[in-house]
Amino acid sequence: MSDDPDKVWPTGLNLHEAEEVHSYLIDGTRVFGAIALIAHMLVAASTPWLG
């Protein structure tokens, strides 16, 4: 495992594994972002805080 050229130091994951962990982070951020956006629009519709 240690002579794996794809290894990403210092986590011990290889490149594909690191990319997969990263993809969960990206997906989560996207979903949370979209949810927050919709929630803010709805709150603004019922109790406007911008003018």
Added chain:
Amino acid sequence: MFDYRTFALRKLVSIAPRYLPFADVATDDVPLSRLLRLSLFQITVGMAVVLLVGTLNRVMIVELNVPASLVALMLALPLLFAPLRMLVGYKSDTHVSALGLRRVPYIWKGTLYQFGGFAIMPFALLVLSGYGEAVDAPRWMGLSSAALAFLLVGAGVHMVQTVGLALATDLVREEDQPKVVGLMYVMLLVGMVVSALVFGALLADYTPGRLIQVIQGAAVVTVTLNLAALWKQEARSRARAQQMQITPRVPFETACRAFVRQPGKMRLLAVIALGTFGFGAADVLLEPYGGQALGFTVAETTKLTALLAGGTLIGFGIASRVLGKGGQPARLGLIGALIGIPGFAGIILSSMGGGALMFLLGTIATGLGAGLFGHATLTATIRSAASDQIGLALGTWGAVQATSAGIGVALAGVVRDIIVALPDQGAMPAHVPYNAVFLIEMVFLALACAILVPLVRKNRRGHVPIPDTTQRPATGLPNNPAEAS
């Protein structure tokens, strides 16, 4: 000089694996505490169901003045996703991951959707009901956002439950599966009962602010419990990741067709549909029935639900014991359905002069039958699934079960309303529409029995006792690793 960089990196490397949500090694023996932790996801599922079907149902109609038909439509939306459970289960079976994970990614995604739905739901409902400045907001905004919120929660619940059950099945040995099924059902029930009490107490004096707090609190609890549930449950494995890369992919349709064509599979699915339909409507109709036909007070009818749940719990306990000792799921399912029929008969007779005692006995019997039946059919589903098709099997079970339970509840309400609205009803007693529904349920349970009887007969004739499941004492003893595989 002190080398901070090396020190920090070394520290990071040494602590990192502990803070990753994946188990480092797969162990043969999964302790009960870990299974208990995994079953937390069922609590969030129960919470979501209660919040949608019970709490929000009332809040939307009573406090937010949303038309009842629109509420019913919104609450039916999550049902649309029930058939997709098959697809989710199949995808988790055939998931390709560099980390070797199959179930955890889907539980996490489902949790995200469930959280997101709850996060926007209170605002969507307030906009839908025209709270504050939202009176001027266009109508489509409230409608579409509320529909989105319910769809997200529904999709999340279906994903979490299907894949969570598949993960639980992956983790334990075959002879322990009945115990896990019982544990999962009990946790679902606990989640439903506890959250119903908590939501009821919190929303006793309703304000819009309180509604937002309660629903978003549910969202946070969902994420917390689900994260705790899936933490370090599934092992990270490079060997499995490599195997995933080279395994040929079977298309969804082919897999489904092959799955349904297994001997006895369609029969089992039909039994699950009929039986769940038969037992399903009891939960929603027992309370109004006790109130309208037998003159119970609100406090008394609430205790009815507790009684029904108590009977169900006893059913789960008995089923776990019997099936854990190597009992036949089909036979136990038949017994459950057979107990349910006189249970409903008792409930019907109670309003025709049988009295309250008969009603209570009927309620307990119905709960007991539902517990036995639910446990037995889920265990049968798991036992008959190949290890690379557990997700698909549980997805099919969930799709059939959730769809027929939903249709059962909806149809119970519709049939009752139709009979109430019949033109000539001058002298009709209050119990007639309810008894009509209970009678329909008895018919469906009888149909389920009729399908089960030949299955049980066949099993008995061709039954070869499996020595390791029947003879081995309960857990606690070191097991032979050769058997565990």
